[in-house]
Amino acid sequence: MELTPERLAAQLASEPLRPAYLIAGPEPLRVLEAADALRQQARAQGYAEREVFEAEGNQREPDWDALHATLSAPSLFSARRLIELRLPTGKPGKQGAELVSDFCADPAPDVALAVIAGDWSRAHAGKWSEAIGRAGHIVVAWAVKPHELPDWIERRLRARGVRAEREAVQSLCDRVEGNLLAAAQEIDKLALLNDGQTLDAARMEALVADAARYDVFRLVDAALGGQPAHVSRMLAGLRGEGEAVPALLGMVVMELQRAAALARAQARGGNLAAEFKAQRVWDSKQALYKRALQRHAAPRWERFVVAAGHVDRIAKGRAAGDAWQSLERLLLAVAEPRAVALLA
Known part of the structure; x- marks a missing residue:
């Protein structure tokens, strides 16, 4: 059964914990609160032991063998266990999908499996998620639309x-x-x-305070999304809140380098989908990058990366100029091709 995150809490309170749950979606707060509701109800129903499996270090996937052993082994410390499998991409791969499907087909009586994904779309669904739906519940946290x-x-x-x-x-x-x-x-x-x-x-x-998303993540998204007015407004807000240019540049440079890599792959006729995966760009953000790549060719993205380095030198006193003004001009150029002249 598919539920909204808000409906999950009521469902959990009305029945014993199901063997499996999938909580996924592009809205982090709704995913987080749904997962918290599941953990709270699990504790209330005697699931005193919780284990978490996720990719660590340089690994691209969790340790599937360890997860298989855990799902199969009897509990050592309590009668019931909640096992969390965290999949930021929402894709378990062949081995993970088979493991989840096998568990849902014959779940252990003292184990509940919670698959928590940070990305989700209809394309992510497969036999493994259908198996979770039959054994338990699927909870999708779609982004709240402006009119909602x-x-x-x-x-x-x-x-x-x-x-x-x-x-x-x-x-x-x-x-x-x-x-x-x-x-x-x-x-x-x-x-x-x-x-x-x-x-x-x-x-x-x-x-209320003016919390209109004056953060560097949304600042970069506004630039990539072609919203120059938002760029100026957010930068003014960040400056007014006492932020420093060097504190913002790390994320700005990382995203510009990512866009430059995507632009190079596109220019040489490479597989853009594969490059998105290599750059760890989630499906929910790929459209944003695609719009940005339509505005600028690969050489210009390289120029943006160089310009960001110049902003960094200004901010550290190694070059002349106003760091805030230079950063604004750079991000305006990313958002609006006509503003590239500001970098000259």
Whole structure:
């Protein structure tokens, strides 16, 4: 059975733990909260032992042999165990898929298997996920669409005992710009600060902080996505919050180098899908990079990487110039081809 993350908690409370669960999706907060709900209910039902399997170090996959041994072995310390298999890509591979399918076909009575994936689409599904669906539940945490966000925020406010007018809810939506984690944090704060009265827009403005995703991850996404206005706004926000240019450059340089590698592969007619995998770009972000690659050819991405190095030297006092201005010009050039002249 497929459930939403919000429906999972109620389902868990109404029945004994199933042998297997798949919790996956592109929205990290919803995945995290669904997994936490499963762990909490597992503890309540006597699953006192928890083991986690995931890829470590240079390994691309978990240790399947160790997982097989764990799923087959009797518990040493408690009657019941929760085994977590973490798959950031949402793809277990042939050996992992067979292992999951075999377990679901004949699950041990004292074991519950939770597969937690950080990426998911319909293309990820296969016989292994269908096996989980038959033995237990599939929980997909799709990203909340812009038109769904007001209802999501309103439901979460009500769950925290906070009432708000629709204009107040929309005000909070505008501030968090789709960042569910920021929204959740603001709602938790509102639950502490509110005096029990229904919040109007003015009161909401007075209580919440402007958490409009002023972080380097969203900054780079705005540049790659061709949103120059967002780039300038986010940079101004980061600067106002006291961030330093060197603290931002690590992520900026990494993403520019990744885009340059993708552009080189595309220019030589290589397999872009394979390069996405090599660069560890999740399916949910590939469209963002593809749009960026359409705006600039490979040589220009190399130029962007060089420009980022120049920004770093300015920020460290090894070259003349304004580091914030140079960083803004670089990211504007990434977002808008006409702005490349700013780098000259």
